[in-house]
Amino acid sequence: MTRLQIRLIIAAVVACLIAAPFVLNPFSITLLNYVGIYALAAIGLALLTGVGGIVSFGQAAFVGIAAYSTAWVTALNGYSPWLGLLLAVVLTCSIAAMLGLVTLRLQGHFLSLSTVAWGLAIAFLFGNIDGLGEHNGISGLPPISIGPVALVQSWQIYFLIWAIVAAVLLLCYNLLDSRIGRAMRALRGGNTLVESLGISAFQIRLLTFVIAAFCGALSGWLYAHLGRFVSPGPFDASMGIEYLMMAMVGGAGSVLGGVVGAAIVTLLKNSVQDYLPLIAKGASGQLEIVAFSALFILFLQRARQGIVPFISGLLPDLKLSRPEQAAPLPRREQPAPGTPLLKVSSVQRRFGGLVAVNNVSFEVRSGEILGLIGPNGAGKSTMFNLLTGALRANSGEIKFADRSITRDPQFRIARSGISRTFQHVKLRPHMTLLDNVLLGTYSRTRTGLLAGALRLNQAEEASARYEALQQLERVGLGDKPFEFAGNLPLGNQRVLEIARALAADPTLLVLDEPAAGLRRQEKQKLAELLRSLRSDHLTILLVEHDMEFVMSLVDRIVVLDFGSKLCEGGPAAIRSDARVQEAYLGGVA
């Protein structure tokens, strides 16, 4: 599919949406209004759950806060709905930010459970605060007016609702294709991956959370002024799960899925309400929720992916053009060859009674490849985690480029110029090779949230894309930049990780067992690549198991055994060292 074809499809959909009020009866328009309003909340949830990997049961609470804010401003205090919108957005986003600050450090299901908790707490509040109508709700909200026109009829507000939906969709798509959006898409790969790219995972999570709340706020504002009445019911826990259902049915990984899911759930619900009484007279109300939950469970059992990803899988691939040459991104100044770059001084790390790394000191000099080796359990991985900030040292100091990084969080260490790869490859399998490498440029680029959503910084984006392509070519993966990373064989996935690390323009490249699981030929190619990087004056620290690979490649070796440094020196000296032989082969009889 070409871009033109996609634009034509979008134009046709927009034309249908514009024509709808002139063709459909008022009831159908009202239904479409609700689809649009739910779609806004579901889009936010699709970003949060599908893209960011944070399953939230509390979206209905955000919608409710916005609806109650605007009701309070307009119906109770007599101000304009536009002032209501302002309060709705500000209040919802601030509450989201506060909740996020407290809860987003939680992980996995703990985080989702916390959304159940505050979702319920907020829902209970609506019915219990004096002055907000308690369980009876607030009625008599004015309609939204644009200039002199009050949007009273359902076809009038229809245009406002769908214009907002279209705008939000467009902004979301732009955002996801920009620097911040790529960081959001990386969140599901886990904190260690995200932070290793110089991205503060917490900051991006918080941002995603607030954006989701913002979408919920728009939805709540429109909801309040469409029905002209708010009560606690539509914002309770069951609505929270209904939004989640919309986002997941549509395909939580895509924002368009929010709209499709909202449409399907709302229309299905409507027809269920029409047909259930025919099947079971008098029990339709109860059956509705049963039928709905059952369908949702069936859906989660059978088709977790959702509808939009399923359909787009059937369509022909989008033809993308290779990034064109652009102004280069700024580069770091590489230190003079031979000067000490990384200095580890008497570092110790304990796990309970076990001393995994005990008073280890060594240094990495600029321009060399240093191998860190040792038998199983020698403390190599712990040392690696200390260097990259995944673990904190109990004592001792680590200095990088004359600055102490001992207490720095991972993302700050990554930003200061240490790029890493992973022993168990951590890529985003459903992102293209180019997008994966683009993640590496995060710390070298500046585009913020708004600039990304409004496509204001295309020059920098072009430079970053060109840089990513160059790094792909440098490692020999430049021929298919739009392939999905998950489709590559393991050897190439490791090489792709190196390209991603290189895109950050590091001064030190730290590789965690890069040869593990590779075939002989792949190892040779990898060694060639590393040698070519050294000739470009890049410094490399290699933690490795494979002796043959290390001996033929590195300049110097540091040997660890039982958490302590055994010795260091050139490959030949290490090979003939009796202590190393004993450590690897057991005592000489």
Next chain:
Amino acid sequence: MTADIAAILAVDGIATGAIYALVAIGTVLIFTVTRVIFIPFGDIAAFTALTLAALDAKQLPGTVGLVVVLACMACLMEVTSLARAGELRAMPKAVLGYLVLPLVAVGIVWLAMRFNPPMQIRIVLALLLILPVAPLLDRIVFRPIADASVLLLLTVSVALHFALVGLGLMFFGPEGVRTEPLTSLALDIGDVHVPGQTVLILTAALVFSGLLFLFFDFTLLGKALRATAFNRTGARLMGIRPARAGTIAYLLGSLMAGVSGILIAPVNTIFYDSGFLIGLKAFVGAIVGGLVSYPGAALGAFGVGILESFASFESSTLKDVIVFSLLIPVLLWRSLATQHSEEEIEE
């Protein structure tokens, strides 16, 4: 607040806490063995109370219909999946387990109802009727996705809760029930009046947690369950079937939830949807134990009960807000105390 009032509130809170503790222990049991955060446990408790109330009123409880429907569905699913796998020899056993046994339970209740049984028997009948529900739901809902992530299982579990609320309304109707008290005795400790029901609740909670402890430590089946909780794959290699362990965990959990439902019914009016709050509050307690520790869960549940009791004295309308808001600091503390593996994240 005077010391007297505080004492009364504390006694009240301990009673509520004991009820939550029973459900919380069941929640931990299910979570460790199957990784499912079984939100509908509260519904099981509420349904037991409603069942008992119907039996008291000499009506056939709605649970009968529920069990029959679920048994047919589960049996159909099991038979189909066995047929697909070509394991025809396992069929009779599947039909026996998923269809005949639940129907036998229903049959016993139906028969026994003709003889106007005394209250003790009615309680046993109510428990007998509720026991198959959770294992059948496990077969229908969770077994097909047993290897999914904890998060997906949680989402399914929340959806299941809403389905059960709808089914509850269908099978039990909208009326609230309150069963007759199990005892009218009372105890006076110093100036504090302790109702017999409270003593009974506390005793039941202690006895059942004690029994569970003995079961885990001194029976092979209990050890098998613990092994499954510790490492599913490892347990499977030792010849323990995780599916069977899951069924047993659900049965035991249902027993705990059922008992708590019977204990709470004379104290609080129970509606078809009362289970959600019972389940969630028990769950808050379970989280205090990190969803893995039984004593932790029980302690947490008592904490929630006492907190709720004092909160409702201060502000009865906001007590639920207070209880659920308090979950967030607890979660924070637990999340920090737990080592998370990066592998948990699902693509």
